[in-house]
Every structure is written in C-alpha cells, then in structure tokens.
Amino acid sequence: MLPARNEQETVGEIVRTIRRHLVERLPLVDEVIVVDSRSCDATARVAGEAGARVVDQDQLTRGLPRLEGKGDALWAGLAAARGDIVAFIDADLREFQPHFVTGLLGPLLTDPSVVYVKGFYHRPLESSADTERDGGGRVTELMARPLLNLCWPELAGFVQPLAGEYAGRRDVLEQLPFVSGYGVELAMLIDLLETVGLDALAQVDLGERHHRHQSTEALGRMSAQILYTAWSRLHRQGIVPDPEPPSGALTQFRRGGAQALPGLDREVVVHDVAVSERPPLAQLRVVS
Numbered sequence: 001m002l003p004a005r006n007e008q009e010t011v012g013e014i015v016r017t018i019r020r021h022l023v024e025r026l027p028l029v030d031e032v033i034v035v036d037s038r039s040c041d042a043t044a045r046v047a048g049e050a051g052a053r054v055v056d057q058d059q060l061t062r063g064l065p066r067l068e069g070k071g072d073a074l075w076a077g078l079a080a081a082r083g084d085i086v087a088f089i090d091a092d093l094r095e096f097q098p099h100f101v102t103g104l105l106g107p108l109l110t111d112p113s114v115v116y117v118k119g120f121y122h123r124p125l126e127s128s129a130d131t132e133r134d135g136g137g138r139v140t141e142l143m144a145r146p147l148l149n150l151c152w153p154e155l156a157g158f159v160q161p162l163a164g165e166y167a168g169r170r171d172v173l174e175q176l177p178f179v180s181g182y183g184v185e186l187a188m189l190i191d192l193l194e195t196v197g198l199d200a201l202a203q204v205d206l207g208e209r210h211h212r213h214q215s216t217e218a219l220g221r222m223s224a225q226i227l228y229t230a231w232s233r234l235h236r237q238g239i240v241p242d243p244e245p246p247s248g249a250l251t252q253f254r255r256g257g258a259q260a261l262p263g264l265d266r267e268v269v270v271h272d273v274a275v276s277e278r279p280p281l282a283q284l285r286v287v288s
C-alpha cells in the first residue's frame with residue numbers, strides 16, 4: 001500500500017515496478033493499493049493507469065471526524081486492504097526496486113514469530129549541487145533517534161525508526177491506533193513494543209533509498225508532530241502526569257513575505273501540529 005499526496009512524478013513507476021515483478025512475473029503481491037491523500041495533482045489517475053487499485057482517504061473515512069495527513073491515509077488504506085500481510089511503501093521514492101517489497105515480506109513469510117518488519121537503508125541527501133552520502137534522514141538523526149534513545153531505549157536498535165517502508169501482519173496492525181500526520185511511525189513502533197514485544201519486531205537492510213526531500217521548515221513541522229506524538233505516549237505510560245495536552249501551536253519565522261514584521265524581515269507563521277488518532281480497526285469491526 002502506498003499513501004500518496006501529490007506524487008504524480010513517482011507513484012506510477014513504483015506501481016509499475018511492483019506489478020511487473022511481483023504480480024505478473026512472480027505472483028507474490030495480491031493487490032497494489034494507492035491511497036489518494038487529498039492530492040491536487042494527477043496522482044490518482046497516474047496510479048490507476050499504472051495498475052493500482054486507487055482508494056480515496058476521504059471516501060474511506062466518510063462520516064468520521066476529518067483527520068490530517070499520512071497516518072490517516074494509512075489507517076484508511078489498511079481498512080481497504082484484503083491481504084493477510086500488508087506492506088507500506090512511500091510514494092515519493094526514486095530509483096525504486098522490487099527488493100523493497102520482497103525484503104520486507106521475507107521475515108514475515110519465513111518466521112511465524114515475526115509480526116512486523118521495518119526497512120533500513122543508507123540515505124543520501126541530494127540537491128542540485130551535490131550529494132551528501134549519508135546526510136539524509138535529518139528528522140531521524142536530529143530528533144527521532146535522540147528521543148528514542150532517551151525515552152524508549154529498547155527501540156534504539158532500529159536503524160531507521162521513521163522509515164516509511166515496513167510490513168506487518170494485518171491482524172496485529174488492526175490492533176493498533178493510528179496517529180494522524182507524521183506521528184504514525186513513531187507511535188506504531190512504541191505501540192508494537194507494548195503489544196507484541198521487541199522479539200516480534202524485525203528490520204531488514206534494503207540498501208539505499210532516494211526520495212523527495214522536504215524543506216527545513218516543513219521538516220520542523222514534521223518534527224513537532226512527532227514530538228506531540230511522543231508526548232501522547234509518555235502521557236499514556238504515566239511518565240507525563242499533566243492531564244491537559246500541550247498546545248499544538250508551532251511558531252516559525254519565515255524570511256520576507258507580505259506579512260514581514262518591520263525591522264525583522266520575517267513573518268511569523270503559526271501551524272497547528274497537534275495530532276489525533278484513529279482507534280484500532282479491530283475495535284470498529286466489533287462495534288459495527
């Protein structure tokens with residue numbers, strides 16, 4: 001399953017590669033789902049033409065409170081998926097190879113004690129000027145890894161804790177709440193640690209990963225969502241006793257712009273980075 005928001009440049013090639021190698025040549029993958037996550041571009045059409053089953057985040061969550069971002073797209077996609085094992089692949093990957101899927105599925109198909117597999121890789125930081133070989137994964141290196149080492153040291157062995165490529169047994173994934181936005185991967189690791197234990201979690205080396213880099217400002221908002229998620233888990237574990245959730249307002253300062261403050265040459269930009277969560281799908285099925 002590929003969550004996709006405005007990924008018309010890359011989603012088609014990923015879907016075609018998976019279909020060519022793992023549906024047509026080798027019948028390993030039963031369905032390739034692209035969750036269209038409120039795209040404004042041709043993502044849905046491109047994915048459909050490449051052979052994906054395209055589902056719409058808003059259609060799947062119709063009648064429920066509107067939540068934002070990737071985590072909600074994944075929850076909707078999981079509800080739509082029919083397989084016993086679900087693999088998640090980001091739709092902005094470049095130079096995508098089928099071993100990203102087979103690598104994630106391998107431990108789940110060969111070892112019944114494994115319930116979840118996380119990918120890891122080298123992450124170059126690529127710009128038009130140059131490439132820093134292992135400079136990518138800036139949120140991971142500057143925020144998520146230090147946070148995990150501090151608060152959840154059992155998870156410190158994950159090489160890429162925020163990786164967007166992972167796979168799990170559906171019955172286990174359906175037991176997990178899904179945090180909205182970019183909090184979803186951190187919450188999933190913490191929740192899996194609590195529900196199935198570290199020995200049921202595996203990681204595989206997928207080589208090298210290339211993707212579309214976001215601006216530092218956007219990564220600041222991503223980091224804030226992940227920190228907000230961490231607060232929710234620390235609160236649930238009783239480590240943070242404060243009953244009130246923190247403010248979700250993140251203040252950033254942007255150079256120039258029509259609203260620039262005189263003498264400061266910056267405008268103040270406030271974003272709401274609070275995350276929310278969808279309940280475990282298994283609970284919804286019981287209720288309905």
Ligand SMILES: O=c1ccn([C@@H]2O[C@H](COP(=O)(O)OP(=O)(O)O[C@H]3O[C@H](CO)[C@@H](O)[C@H](O)[C@H]3O)[C@@H](O)[C@H]2O)c(=O)[nH]1
Nearest residue numbers: 003004005007037069070073090091092162163164182185
């Ligand atoms: O509202 C959204 C935002 C993103 N996406 C998709 O989610 C994937 C990953 O999003 P991206 O913005 O490319 O995230 P990264 O900058 O790559 O962030 C990294 O860190 C995030 C936080 O853990 C993870 O969610 C990502 O998978 C991981 O690659 C892409 O296919 C997006 O199109 C959605 O479906 N809906």
Ligand SMILES: O=C(O)[C@H](O)COP(=O)(O)O
Nearest residue numbers: 136137138139140213214
């Ligand atoms: O996983 C991360 O840390 C973020 O996606 C940022 O990745 P980048 O530094 O490779 O853009």
